[in-house]
Amino acid sequence: MSKVIAVISGKGGVGKTTSTANIGLGIAMNMKQCVVVDFDIGQRNLDMILGLENRVVYDMVQVMDSEATLDQALIRSKTNRNLYFLPASQTKDKSVLDSEKIEELLGELRKRFEYVILDAPAGIESGFEHTIEFADAAIVVVNPEVSSIRDSDRAIGILDSKSKKALEGGEVEKYLIINRYNPEMVEKEEMLASEDILEILSVDLLGIVPEDKGVIDASNKGLPIIMNEKSEAGKAYMRIAKRLCGNKVPIEEPKVKKRGLVGKLKGMFS
C-alpha cells in the first residue's frame, strides 16, 4: 500500500529539501519504489540536490494542466533506479495549485510508487496547505533553535486542523527529524537538547541528524550525503529511511567526540 508523506518545517532554511532528497534516496536504497515531488512552486531546488537539474523538461503543473503526461514529467534518478523525481514549475507561482488536480495527481502516483514524498514550501501559506492536504503522514524537520521550533509547532497545528484526514476526524501521522544537531553545543547548554524539543512538539522522533559540513558540499554536487557511507549525517539519514521502510532501528543520539592530544591542541588554536 502506498503512503504519501509531506516533509514540512514551517521555517525556511532548516534542511527540509536536503532531508527530502536523502530520505527519498534512502527509501530507494532499501529497494522500495519511491518518488520525491517538489511542491515548492516557483522556488525549485530539489532537482539540484538530486543532481537532476539538467534533465527537467516538464513539471508537475504541466501534468496537472494536461500539458504533459506523468511519464513525460517523471525523471528517474541517476544514482538509483527505484527513485523518481517530479519537479515543480519554476516559472509559475503557488496560486496555480488546485485541490482537485493535486488529489488526482497523487492518486496516480500512489498507483505507481510505494512511497510518495512531498517537499513542502517554507511558510504556512497556500502552497504548504496544498502539500499537507492529502498526506497520510508528515515528517517535521526542525533545527534545535527556538524560532525553528515555534514555526514547526505552528505548522503541526495547521496540519492537525486543515489536512483532509483531520477534517474527517482522523489524525495525520507525524514524525520529527532534528537536523543540524551539535552535541558539543548541547553539552555546553548553548543548544536545545533533543528531549526538550520533543517535549515542546510532542511528536514521535524519527531521527537526529548531526551537523555535518559535508552536507553542503554533497548538495552542491548533486550527490545526497546518504551516499557517503562515512558521513555521520549520511548514516543518520539511512537509519531514518530504514525506519520509514518498517525496520526497527534504534534512535542514535549524536555524542560528543572524544578528541586525542592532537585534536585538543588543534582545538586550542581554532
Place this chain on the structure above:
Amino acid sequence: MDDENTFIEFMEANSELLKNHLISVRGSLPERAREFMRNRGMSFVENMELPKGKGGGEFCISSITGGSTPTVSETSAQPAEEEDIYGDRYSYQDPPLMIVEKALRSGQYIEYDGSVLLMERMNSGAKVAALGSVIALNRMEGDISSVGDCIVVPSTKRGNILFHGRKIENDMLKYGLNRISFVNDEIVIQPLSKKEFI
C-alpha cells in the same frame, strides 16, 4: 472508589454540592460514570498532573459553573480587539468552564467569555484571552490575558501574562503554581497553598 455503582450513587447524592466545582479524578472513569457526570453538568478532569515545585497537588477551583467544552480548533491568529475583552460582555453570567485537554500550539488561539483550564502545555506563540479565570497546569510559554478572578500559572521564562490589562513580569512568578489575583485592589501573587487542595 473501586465500584462504579458506588461512585455514581455518591455523585448522584452529592450532585448539588459538587456541580459548581471542578472534580479531579485520580485514574480513569468508566464511560458510564463519565456519561452520568456529563448529563448532570458536572465539570471533571481525569489523571490530572500538576507541576512539581512549591505548591503542587490536587486542588479544587470553586465557583465555576459545571459542564465542559474540551475541544480547541485552529484559528487564524487574529488578536482580540480590546473592546471585545473589556466591554459589555464582562457582565455576562459565567459560561461553562472550558477544559483544554490538548497542548496549545503556536498560532492556536482561544477567546472565551468564561474560565479556561489548560491541562497540557501551552507553547510559545499560542494565546488565551478569557473574561474569566485562566488556569494553566502545565508548562506555559504563550500569551495569557484574563479579566477574571485569577490566573494560575507555573513559573515561566517565556510566557506573557496580562491580568486585567496589567503586565505580570515573569520573575515575579516564583512558585510551582502561582495564583495571580486581586487582594484589596492590588495584584498579589501567591503560591497555590496546600490548604486549597482537596
